[in-house]
Amino acid sequence: MAKIIINQDKCKGCLLCVSFCPKGLIKKSGKLNKRGLSYVEFDSRGKCIGCGQCAVICPDCCIEIYK
Amino acid sequence: MEKIFFPPESLYDVPTHYCPGCGHGIAHRLVAEIIDQLGIREKTIGIAPVGCAVIAYDYWKFDCSEAAHGRALAVATAIKRVRPQNIVFTYQGDGDLAAIGTNETIHAANRGENLTVIFINNAVYGMTGGQMAPTTLLGQKTSTTLDGRDRQKHGYPLKISEMLALLPGVHYIERVSLHSPQEVLKAKSAIRQAFENQINNAGFSLVEILSPCPTCWGLSPKESLDWIRDHMQKEFPLGRIK
Amino acid sequence: MRGDLPGLLHRNIQISVAAGTVPEWGLSLLSEVSMAREKHQKKLKKILITGNEAIAEGALSAGCDFYAGYPITPQNELIAYMAKYMPESGRVFIQAESELAAINMVYGASAAGARAMTSSSSPGISLKQEGISYIAGAELPAVIVNIMRGGPGLGNIAPAQSDYFQATRGGGHGDYHTIVLAPAYVQEAYDLARTSFDLADKYRMPVMILGDGFLGQMMEPILVRRRSPATKGHNKEKPWALTGCEGRRPNIIKSFALAEGALEQLNLKLQQKYKVIKNKEARFEGLFLDDAKIVLVAYGTMARIAKSSLTRLRLAGERVGMIRPISLWPFPQKAFCPRSKKIKYLVIEMSYGQMLEDVQLALNGKAQVEFLGRSGGGLPSEEEIINKVKKIL
Numbered sequence: 001m002a003k004i005i006i007n008q009d010k011c012k013g014c015l016l017c018v019s020f021c022p023k024g025l026i027k028k029s030g031k032l033n034k035r036g037l038s039y040v041e042f043d044s045r046g047k048c049i050g051c052g053q054c055a056v057i058c059p060d061c062c063i064e065i066y067k
Numbered sequence: 068m069e070k071i072f073f074p075p076e077s078l079y080d081v082p083t084h085y086c087p088g089c090g091h092g093i094a095h096r097l098v099a100e101i102i103d104q105l106g107i108r109e110k111t112i113g114i115a116p117v118g119c120a121v122i123a124y125d126y127w128k129f130d131c132s133e134a135a136h137g138r139a140l141a142v143a144t145a146i147k148r149v150r151p152q153n154i155v156f157t158y159q160g161d162g163d164l165a166a167i168g169t170n171e172t173i174h175a176a177n178r179g180e181n182l183t184v185i186f187i188n189n190a191v192y193g194m195t196g197g198q199m200a201p202t203t204l205l206g207q208k209t210s211t212t213l214d215g216r217d218r219q220k221h222g223y224p225l226k227i228s229e230m231l232a233l234l235p236g237v238h239y240i241e242r243v244s245l246h247s248p249q250e251v252l253k254a255k256s257a258i259r260q261a262f263e264n265q266i267n268n269a270g271f272s273l274v275e276i277l278s279p280c281p282t283c284w285g286l287s288p289k290e291s292l293d294w295i296r297d298h299m300q301k302e303f304p305l306g307r308i309k
Numbered sequence: 310m311r312g313d314l315p316g317l318l319h320r321n322i323q324i325s326v327a328a329g330t331v332p333e334w335g336l337s338l339l340s341e342v343s344m345a346r347e348k349h350q351k352k353l354k355k356i357l358i359t360g361n362e363a364i365a366e367g368a369l370s371a372g373c374d375f376y377a378g379y380p381i382t383p384q385n386e387l388i389a390y391m392a393k394y395m396p397e398s399g400r401v402f403i404q405a406e407s408e409l410a411a412i413n414m415v416y417g418a419s420a421a422g423a424r425a426m427t428s429s430s431s432p433g434i435s436l437k438q439e440g441i442s443y444i445a446g447a448e449l450p451a452v453i454v455n456i457m458r459g460g461p462g463l464g465n466i467a468p469a470q471s472d473y474f475q476a477t478r479g480g481g482h483g484d485y486h487t488i489v490l491a492p493a494y495v496q497e498a499y500d501l502a503r504t505s506f507d508l509a510d511k512y513r514m515p516v517m518i519l520g521d522g523f524l525g526q527m528m529e530p531i532l533v534r535r536r537s538p539a540t541k542g543h544n545k546e547k548p549w550a551l552t553g554c555e556g557r558r559p560n561i562i563k564s565f566a567l568a569e570g571a572l573e574q575l576n577l578k579l580q581q582k583y584k585v586i587k588n589k590e591a592r593f594e595g596l597f598l599d600d601a602k603i604v605l606v607a608y609g610t611m612a613r614i615a616k617s618s619l620t621r622l623r624l625a626g627e628r629v630g631m632i633r634p635i636s637l638w639p640f641p642q643k644a645f646c647p648r649s650k651k652i653k654y655l656v657i658e659m660s661y662g663q664m665l666e667d668v669q670l671a672l673n674g675k676a677q678v679e680f681l682g683r684s685g686g687g688l689p690s691e692e693e694i695i696n697k698v699k700k701i702l
Binding site: 108109111114115122127128129130131132134142144146149150170171173174 | 374375377401403406407409410411413414416417418420421422425443447551552553555556560561564565567
């Protein structure tokens with residue numbers, strides 16, 4: 001069992017994490033952060049395996065992983 | 068639950084000025100992670116280039132100097148010679164390292180300076196709006212090669228890493244890529260090797276990183292990674308060069 | 310040279326100082342007196358040496374930790390001297406791949422807290438302007454030596470003074486200045502090399518020693534401080550330097566100022582510094598200014614020839630005086646205070662009217678200014694100067 005926390009203020013919505021999540025647990029939030037950028041959100045109901053691919057590919061160091 | 072992945076101490080927890088999907092953010096983080104892991108933050112001196120990464124010193128939490136365009140390895144040479152007890156690295160783009168700074172690059176390498184070089188190859192001049200770089204692929208359209216790079220008019224993509232590998236003063240060169248999480252992890256290992264080499268006084272070490280520039284390539288962030296995988300790494304094969 | 314002057318002139322040599330208190334440099338001009346005293350204490354020794362080597366020896370004596378250079382005539386004795394003596398006292402010497410690399414190495418060494426120097430001659434100094442501008446912008450101390458040769462372009466290797474504008478107006482891009490010191494004697498080249506490092510550290514800015522090929526190549530006996538090979542730099546604490554951030558916040562060395570208003574603030578800070586320097590660091594030598602009807606103005610090697618002309622004119626009873634600017638930036642404007650409108654000035658250069666503009670600005674129409682200059686291989690002779698003076702008188 002694992003989860004991620006996304007720093008939505010730093011997120012720029014590049015969606016690379018969305019592309020690489022093997023479980024499809026990250027998606028567009030449809031909302032803008034305080035810098036006016038669209039950010040992504042994590043579906044905490046899904047089965048995150050803590051593989052870390054999202055955090056490794058994130059160019060903005062937005063993702064923390066807990067396992 | 069235990070936190071297993073978190074921002075490195077050597078990186079300030081601030082948003083960067085980079086475009087969405089830019090590879091600089093990943094490369095900055097990898098450098099910071101390795102500096103943390105090796106426990107060298109308090110003795111590291113980084114040299115930021117001219118280009119998009121000019122204010123890398125606003126993101127890295129250790130001593131840094133700016134260098135004039137292309138001169139990072141002259142600046143780094145002097146810092147390391149004056150303070151051999153410190154860990155000194157440069158972080159340079161393709162225009163910086165392989166065009167305007169070719170002379171400084173070749174001679175620092177040839178002297179075998181005990182330095183670590185992080186070379187970001189994104190095949191364009193990013194900061195100035197996507198002009199042709201020495202590493203631009205044949206056929207690649209940029210704002211100064213409107214019909215694509217033509218070998219007769221513009222010459223060939225410059226393989227500076229292969230050129231440097233010929234020099235006896237060079238200890239280690241590896242080309243890596245940021246086009247998938249697996250490749251990012253390989254890039255991290257190479258960066259670690261390049262810093263360990265300096266700690267062990269092994270000499271000049273360079274890691275060339277194929278890095279996406281979605282804005283200047285006119286592609287989405289994911290398409291940019293695929294472009295590295297499908298096109299760029301054919302011209303610039305990955306792996307240990309020396 | 311000074312020893313050859315008649316006793317008359319010797320007795321009358323005055324050290325003129327800018328209004329106000331006698332600054333440190335006034336004392337350095339009296340170094341011959343203090344040096345003679347020190348010599349008794351065995352701290353000094355007399356050596357025969359070229360101007361280029363004297364600058365190098367002065368730098369070693371001042372604790373220069375780092376030197377990077379690239380060969381170019383007529384300053385090659387300097388790089389050779391550094392190659393010989395820097396490593397023996399554990400200091401860093403690098404023959405760089407270009408003048409660009411050399412000045413950027415100086416930038417790096419200085420950023421890391423070292424006392425750093427480079428040297429070159431005119432075409433090489435043009436290449437170094439990029440780095441000098443960055444050094445000025447990043448507020449780093451550095452010493453740059455220009456042993457001038459003729460230009461423009463590749464010119465030739467004959468001595469000249471035609472880089473005056475480049476040296477005194479900044480040289481590279483941006484609103485900055487470099488302190489420029491112009492020795493006329495080999496002893497003075499040694500003394501000013503020492504002074505340059507102190508000024509560079511004090512104001513955190515580039516200092517240029519501006520000589521010409523004659524001064525660089527000529528040999529004269531000078532007094533130098535005894536120095537053991539083990540003598541290293543006596544660096545002051547530089548809390549801004551890059552040393553690794555152990556126990557403190559990270560330091561950043563940069564000239565880039567992106568935030569709104571930041572670059573203006575940096576420039577205002579630099580301008581404030583330059584204002585202080587203009588007030589405190591102007592240096593010159595004045596001769597016979599109290600009764601002169603015509604004042605010769607010359608610096609460096611040209612001043613030596615002008616001085617010989619002055620000696621002959623004085624012995625012939627002509628009331629001639631002289632101002633020898635030692636700092637070219639800041640220009641010693643206060644030296645130019647004519648007693649009456651009738652006093653005339655004759656600017657003599659190994660160039661075509663460069664320092665002339667500073668003299669005209671300093672006088673601001675208060676006196677007549679004449680000019681005599683040659684460059685590109687020739688220079689005004691004693692005879693030419695005397696004839697010109699007689700014509701003006």
